[in-house]
Amino acid sequence: MRIDVLTIFPEILVSPLKHSILKRAQEKGLVEVKVINIRDFAYDKHRVTDDYPYGGGHGMVMKPEPIFRAVASLLDVEEDDIPGHRNLPSGVEIILLSPQGEPFTQEKAWDLARAARHLILICGRYEGVDERVRKHLATEEISIGDYVLSGGEVPALVVVDAVVRLLPGALGDGESPRHDSFSDGLLEGPQFTRPREYLGLKVPEVLLTGDHERIRRWRRKEALKRTLERRPELLEKVSLSGEDLRYLQEIEDEA
Numbered sequence: 371m372r373i374d375v376l377t378i379f380p381e382i383l384v385s386p387l388k389h390s391i392l393k394r395a396q397e398k399g400l401v402e403v404k405v406i407n408i409r410d411f412a413y414d415k416h417r418v419t420d421d422y423p424y425g426g427g428h429g430m431v432m433k434p435e436p437i438f439r440a441v442a443s444l445l446d447v448e449e450d451d452i453p454g455h456r457n458l459p460s461g462v463e464i465i466l467l468s469p470q471g472e473p474f475t476q477e478k479a480w481d482l483a484r485a486a487r488h489l490i491l492i493c494g495r496y497e498g499v500d501e502r503v504r505k506h507l508a509t510e511e512i513s514i515g516d517y518v519l520s521g522g523e524v525p526a527l528v529v530v531d532a533v534v535r536l537l538p539g540a541l542g543d544g545e546s547p548r549h550d551s552f553s554d555g556l557l558e559g560p561q562f563t564r565p566r567e568y569l570g571l572k573v574p575e576v577l578l579t580g581d582h583e584r585i586r587r588w589r590r591k592e593a594l595k596r597t598l599e600r601r602p603e604l605l606e607k608v609s610l611s612g613e614d615l616r617y618l619q620e621i622e623d624e625a
């Protein structure tokens with residue numbers, strides 16, 4: 371996979387891309403991540419990337435030309451020859467990070483990890499980007515939550531991290547994103563590590579038995595319990611087995 375992040379503050383992205391899973395995935399050749407400075411595509415003397423909003427109002431808006439040009443150079447076409455959404459090569463997504471976008475979810479991360487070949491992420495700043503970028507350039511808009519950040523760099527990192535860790539081979543041996551929260555529609559249950567007792571607080575006995583089937587059942591019930599307590603609406607979307615329904619009944623009885 372190839373990922374290009376377009377920003378006017380490239381330094382913000384440098385360090386997070388150099389650590390842990392993101393670093394390893396790049397070293398293994400699973401993904402190539404490049405950070406592109408939008409300013410390099412502003413051709414006036416002062417390399418201006420923003421301007422006052424038409425119609426008045428506060429703040430500045432990011433200009434369309436440097437962003438269109440940056441994307442054109444990534445697609446290896448002229449800026450007036452960028453293919454429309456339907457004509458983009460398959461697997462290319464041009465994503466505008468925006469608090470007004472589609473909420474980002476684990477499901478969306480899986481979709482991108484499975485289907486995308488080339489992600490181009492556009493980070494806004496100031497009051498946002500010129501509407502023509504949203505309407506005529508971006509194939510989709512993604513929001514990382516119902517709050518407003520100062521820029522799209524942190525949201526872009528969120529998307530990059532969530533997608534890259536799902537690429538086959540990105541996680542270490544024995545690690546699997548399939549057990550993570552949301553992957554099967556539930557929250558993951560509690561985790562424990564050594565020591566088995568700390569300040570009088572003990573690890574649940576079942577985890578020490580070595581009985582894989584008992585441990586699997588305990589974990590499933592705990593995941594259902596946690597989801598019911600914290601995010602009951604998730605249970606409405608997941609298909610529950612007979613075993614799950616029995617555990618839910620037990621959880622209700624125990625409560």
Ligand SMILES: C[S@@+](CC[C@H](N)C(=O)[O-])C[C@H]1O[C@@H](n2cnc3c(N)ncnc32)[C@H](O)[C@@H]1O
Nearest residue numbers: 467468469494497498513514518519521522525
């Ligand atoms: C200060 S925000 C602009 C907000 C815009 N004026 C509005 O009200 O929708 C500047 C940039 O930060 C990014 N951003 C802020 N919050 C975000 C969020 N929740 N999800 C994704 N991107 C976000 C976007 O790229 C946005 O263009």
